[in-house]
Amino acid sequence: MxxxxxxxxxxxxxxxxxxxxxxxxxxxxxxxxxxxxxxxxxxxxxxxxxxxxxxxxxxxxxxxxxxxxxxxxxxxxxxxxxxxxxxxxxxxxCRPYVAVEPALAAMVSDAEVTVTESATRVELAPAENTDRNVDGTAVFFQPGAKVDARAYAAVLRPLAEAGHPVVIAKQPLGIAFLATGAFDGARAQLPDAERWVVGGHSLGGVVASTAADDGDPDGPEAGAAPVVGLLLYASYPAGDVSGSLTAEVESISASRDGLSTPDDIEASRANLPDDSSFTVVDGAAHAFFADYGPQPGDGTPTISHDEARTQISAVSRRFVDRLSP
Structure with a gap:
């Protein structure tokens, strides 16, 4: 046997x-x-x-x-x-970076902003009982890699307070490249939007750059509300869009960023239109563009997170306001 x-x-x-x-x-x-x-x-x-x-x-x-x-x-x-x-x-x-205060407080609806959350997005909308909900410029935002979408609520909420609906994508596995169709979903969710500003943080900005480049109203999305602005947080496009991008660009970066370094941002000028605007938040770090705690590989900031957030929100709001008739 x-x-x-x-x-x-x-x-x-x-x-x-x-x-x-x-x-x-x-x-x-x-x-x-x-x-x-x-x-x-x-x-x-x-x-x-x-x-x-x-x-x-x-x-x-x-x-x-x-x-x-x-x-x-x-x-x-x-x-x-x-x-x-x-x-x-x-x-x-794939373990995500968790949103912390004040982002969590910004996720609460009040008399000015109505916050709604679904499985695929967070929306910050001007409350219906205000006189600021008539603006036709909406904002779509892609988070950085593995960052909790809620972490951007505090920095982007001032845009909604100014009358601009904001949609923040929730990405599969926290990877923006797996959410390339999220902008189309946002357009469907807000059919009354007359124009869009797309933006993103870090890797999210790379994908947002592609969405902005594809958002020409005379291109494949003919008939859809046009993309009139690209808002980059510590980010830059993957390739050269200087000759094809019709949207205006605001690039906000941090002088102490250890991931999207100042040299990276400077090099990105050649890949963006000549009239692109570049704002550097002196003393800020990569993780200061949202509220999720420190990030490995980042630089050491020399200003407070609150001060950096205030500057980032102010520049973002001015940019979106300027694109609204």
Missing amino acids: TVEAQRPAWLTWTVRVVAAGGVAVVAWACLTAGEAVAHGHPAYAVLLGLTVLGCALVLWRSVRPRPAHRGWRGVLDVVLVVAGIGWIAAMAW
Whole structure:
């Protein structure tokens, strides 16, 4: 009678450790960023749930005797373990930066601004009982990578107070490139908007630049409300749009930014129209364009976050106001 060889102990324990690590990563993400997960695009929450289910199934199967696989099936076992490690690492990397005060306070409706939130966007609209809700210029904004959309409420709320509806995208997995269709959704949500300013922070600004470049009323979106402005927060386009972009540009950057550095912003001048406006907030850092705490790799600020936010909001408001007839 032949005794069937069992899976090597080292492989069994590796599988168990990886699966347990997956459960631990999900628990860590929920415990440290649960609010952002709950208020973010549902894609990340769904993947976290699938991760827990997958890891639980793997742990359950690991306690049952399993035959050793040889040849290509043995190699496949190792490949699956490596793939599992990669998946879990990706789930850890996608953990969002959580919105903090005063952004959370800015998410509350009052007599001037009505705040609504859905699975895919945050909207800050002039309250109906004010005389500032007649402006036809709306603002669409793409957050930076992995940043909670709510983190931009405080810096962008002054635009809504001035009469400009603001839509902030919630991106799948916090990646702007996965939300390239979000602007079309915002247009559908606000059909009365007569013109748009699109903007974004960091990676979000890269995607916003593409949306602005594609927003020519004589182009593919003929008949849609035109894009008249591009508002960049510590960002720049991925390529040269200096000859094709018809929208006006306001680039707001930070002198102490360690991610979108001053040299990066200076180099972006060549890729933007000659009449683009550049504003540098002296002493500010990359993370000062929203409220989500410090960010790895960023520079050391020399002014307060409140002071930087006030300057950024003021420049943004003047820019959008100027584009309104």
